[in-house]
Amino acid sequence: MPRYWVIAPVEAKPTEMFDQVWQFDLANDLISIGWTQLGDVSKVNRQELSEVVASTYPDKPQQTKGLFANMLWAFYHEIYPGDIVVARRGRKTLAAVGTVSEPAFYAPGRNPAHTHQNFLKVSWHEQPRDKPFPGVVFPMHTLAEFSEEQFHALVEGAGLPIVPSQAPEPIEDPNAFVLEKYLEDFVVSNFATIFKGELKIFEDADGNDSQQYATDIGPIDILAVEPKSESFVVIELKKGRPSDQVIGQILRYMGWVKKNICSDGQAVKGLVICRDPDPKLSYALEMTTNIDVRYYSVSFKLREAP
Numbered sequence: 001m002p003r004y005w006v007i008a009p010v011e012a013k014p015t016e017m018f019d020q021v022w023q024f025d026l027a028n029d030l031i032s033i034g035w036t037q038l039g040d041v042s043k044v045n046r047q048e049l050s051e052v053v054a055s056t057y058p059d060k061p062q063q064t065k066g067l068f069a070n071m072l073w074a075f076y077h078e079i080y081p082g083d084i085v086v087a088r089r090g091r092k093t094l095a096a097v098g099t100v101s102e103p104a105f106y107a108p109g110r111n112p113a114h115t116h117q118n119f120l121k122v123s124w125h126e127q128p129r130d131k132p133f134p135g136v137v138f139p140m141h142t143l144a145e146f147s148e149e150q151f152h153a154l155v156e157g158a159g160l161p162i163v164p165s166q167a168p169e170p171i172e173d174p175n176a177f178v179l180e181k182y183l184e185d186f187v188v189s190n191f192a193t194i195f196k197g198e199l200k201i202f203e204d205a206d207g208n209d210s211q212q213y214a215t216d217i218g219p220i221d222i223l224a225v226e227p228k229s230e231s232f233v234v235i236e237l238k239k240g241r242p243s244d245q246v247i248g249q250i251l252r253y254m255g256w257v258k259k260n261i262c263s264d265g266q267a268v269k270g271l272v273i274c275r276d277p278d279p280k281l282s283y284a285l286e287m288t289t290n291i292d293v294r295y296y297s298v299s300f301k302l303r304e305a306p
Contacts, residue, residue, distance in 0.1 A: 002099075003083045005074075007031055007143050008186045010116075012090035020113045022087070022095060029101070029123055031087055033075060033142055034114035037070065042076050042106040042118075050071055059204060062230050064203055064261050071143040075118060076104045085122050091138040091214075096153055098122035128155055139214045184211065184221055184237055185298065187273070191224075199224040199233055214262070220253050224271075231267040232257050238274035243281040246272060250291060264277040 010021040025031050033215045034040075037056050050069045056064055058121045069289055079085075079100055088093040102121035110119060137154065159238050166211045187194060191201050202210040202223045211221035222235040234253045238246050270291035271283065277295065284290055 001148075003079070004086070004146050004148060005083060005143065006086045006088055006138055006146055007033065007120075008088050008138075008141075009113075010091075014091075018089060018113075019110065021116060021183075022089070024094060024111045024113060025087075026124060027096075029121060030084060030110075030119050031098070031122050032111065032114075032119045032120070033071075034116055035072060036117055038072070038116045040117075041072055042104065047072060060203075062263070062266075067141065067261070071141065072118070074143055074145070075120065076175045079104065079120060083227065085120070086151070086154065088138045089130075092127060093131050094133070094137075096124050096129050097127075097155060098124040098162055161245065170186075183273075187235075189220060195224075197227070199226055201225075202232070214258050215253065217252055218258055220247075220257075223257070226269065229267065229268050232262065233269045233271055235271045235273065238272060238278075238281075243278050243284060246281070247284045247288075247291070251288075254290075 010018050012018050020166070021032060031211055037054055045053065045202045046069075049072060050065070053065050053072075057068070060068075079106055081100050081102060083100045085098050085100060087098070089095045099122065100120060104118065104120045106117055107119050108117045108245045110117070126151065128141075131154075135269045188201065191199070202213070202225050212221070213220040213223040220234055221237050224233040224235055225231065226233055234250055234257060236246060236250045236253070250272060254268045254270050262268060270288075272291065273296060274281070274293065275296060285293060
């Protein structure tokens with residue numbers, strides 16, 4: 001049985017750069033990925049690959065380096081002839097579908113217009129091509145595996161999101177819901193000032209920050225890392241939702257991060273941000289040791305004169 005993969009040959013913007021890479025790949029029955037600074041990692045073992053990534057990107061968070069290594073390992077050692085590849089342009093457009101015909105290989109200078117050196121031989125199908133979707137269907141990562149069901153939904157229908165959107169949630173406090181939708185953007189824009197270096201926003205392998213971080217169980221409001229402990233921190237804004245739902249959701253996201261991103265022994269913490277103290281939330285948190293809560297306040301005044 002084939003496995004199904006989605007690959008972003010390069011960032012969708014600027015458009016000129018995407019076209020330089022993708023048009024060459026398409027015309028030559030290839031798909032390529034970056035990480036040019038690493039050199040030839042096609043024949044190194046898993047431990048050596050991790051060491052090369054770590055030494056090449058010393059300033060990247062440990063989690064990001066792990067993602068780089070995992071994706072490169074999959075590209076060279078887990079994708080086989082007969083597997084299906086979906087090339088994506090951004091997160092809302094299917095560029096093409098193809099069947100892998102030969103294993104991945106290292107070829108510096110293969111594309112004279114770009115520096116990509118890691119290539120996979122793919123026989124591109126005539127259809128579908130350049131298929132847009134109304135919402136986000138693809139994950140942020142350069143390379144990801146997905147299911148046969150999701151593949152057929154993408155190709156034959158309107159698209160079953162690889163990162164599905166969530167159903168509408170019950171709201172206890174509509175005012176808090178509206179305010180905290182804007183608060184999330186404010187927190188992300190002022191993250192360093194608010195957390196004073198205690199936390200940093202996690203960056204994925206494409207350099208995207210992790211606001212509304214895509215998972216296959218829904219988007220995490222903000223995914224951060226704690227540099228001191230190298231732990232992941234899942235941040236959720238309460239957004240007027242019932243406390244039981246918030247706790248259940250953040251625990252699910254923490255479990256997903258633990259299973260899909262963490263390296264061995266790496267911890268995951270949770271942080272709930274809300275406006276007012278909530279006894280139900282406090283009781284729930286009594287039974288956990290790795291979820292914290294922070295409260296925010298907003299000051300707004302009208303004056304007759306400056």
